[in-house]
Amino acid sequence: MAGRQTRSAYFFVVFPLGILLVFTLVPTVVGLGLSFFQWNGDGPPSFVGFRNFQALFRDAKFWPALRNTMVYGLVSVPPAVLLAFLLAVAVHARWFRGKALVRTLFFMPTIISVVAIGFVWRWLLDDQAGLLNYGLRLVGVDDPPNWLQDGYWPFFWIIVISVWQKVGFCLVLYLAALAGINETLYEAAEVDGASRVAVLRHITWPQAAPMTAFLMVTGVISALMVFDLVYVVTGSTAGSISESDYTNVLNLFIFRQFGYSRFGYASAIGVVIFLLTVVATAAQLGLFAERGGKGAAR
């Protein structure tokens, strides 16, 4: 730290920190507090204690949204991470041809707007003219489901699309992690005559474990806050949010309550999501730490 005490430092940090304070820090703190008030944005908020939460737990729309959000978080992230790991191991191998091309292809869904992604999948899954149902009819399935309408099928496809969309991002990060593994570990394994599977299990996977932990934790956090994909795939509009119990998620539920200007109630749902992310993160970090500890003992 060669710096001197300087006044221009404050000039450099005041505006960025002001933005973070006003648009992130204060809304979070106030949001936690607002969950104990009833408020439509005009006039003073009135304190209601835990009544927002009591009302929430009696709300018939809450439990399906909570269940779907948790299912989405649990089911969409691990397959994407695992698939990305296996692909990264293959692509990282020295004999693999076309690394750059593969990375480019896998990257496409990462940079593309969820709106476009939702559209193209809705087109592929269209009941009448969609490619999937055409293919199914071709192989003799006469009455394929209407994927975007029937029961849990839309939610199933939302999970599939989300896995498809996440794989590339995880792949790129895994490639960076694999490039950082110490070569001498592999050389030692080779000297010992370890099998390919043994090397994968006992060197590559544990060495990449910090990245796996990172991808799982951040993946689950963002999955618990899912909004865009569900909104687009269910054909919602700002005026009419799809509230089907088959596809509803907590963030869509907040958005709906926000539309009614029930700011206290909406904040209470925000607190529920927040607590879910805290519990999920703590549970996963505990899990990975325990595994890591055992690995070290072995």
Place this chain on the structure above:
Amino acid sequence: MSSLRRPSLPVRAAVHLGVYLVAATMLAPFLWMLLTSLKTDQEAAQAPTLGNLLPAVWQWRNYPRAVEAADLHLYYANSTVVAVVTTVLAVAHNALAGFAFAKMRFAGRRVLFWMTLATMMLPMQCFFIFAYLISRWLGFIDNWQALIVPFLASGFGVFYMRQAVSAVPDALLEAGRIDGMDDWDLFWTIVRPMAWPAITALAIFSFMNSWNNFFWPLIVIDSIGEKTLPLAVADLASGQYMQSWPETMAAATILILPLIVIFFFCQRAFVRGVALTGIKE
């Protein structure tokens, strides 16, 4: 497993086949989108066969049609202004703050830096309500300020720039000071060029986030004229039935085109920019 002996040819072939098959599923939906966007409505509705995979006559006018139907040119302009202004200002702010945190001493530096890190962990999407109310009180609702101002700094951006600027040797800055440079000169003539790779990566990342941002614009924009492109395109497919698949696919192609073009021209920086998010969230 680079140092391990090569597997046999059939194994290598199978692995390549598997990886490329999955890779193809990343591209295929977008190719199908592009092809559909160039067909007539009737063609798109027909059962696909090898014969009608490609459009009989390439319907380029679907593009002007889509633009006209939804006034996409207006939203394109909105999105471009918002994304460019956000990117330029946000990168400048984050870089200056990163410089201050990395190379200057001032009272409260540690506390302020911890505050910055804390904002990286806070889930904005759960507590957007009060951010909306603040924007409303500031008179930001329904205009560009709402889309730009909250994104003029990010905890991640400040953190990332601090890491990048830390790599600049102190001796260089000292030499600059002896030559009589003030902190601005130091930033512009020494820090900026040396941290340029990090700055471009952050710029690409900011542009992508701004261009694709959906949730926040949906909340703060009510009137039609102020919408950004993703909102306008999403409106095309409101409800369960699309008016015209080719037109919708043309609009979606228009939406993703700028990022695809940027992606192909600066792929390395792009991959680095997204790999950055590895530290984020």
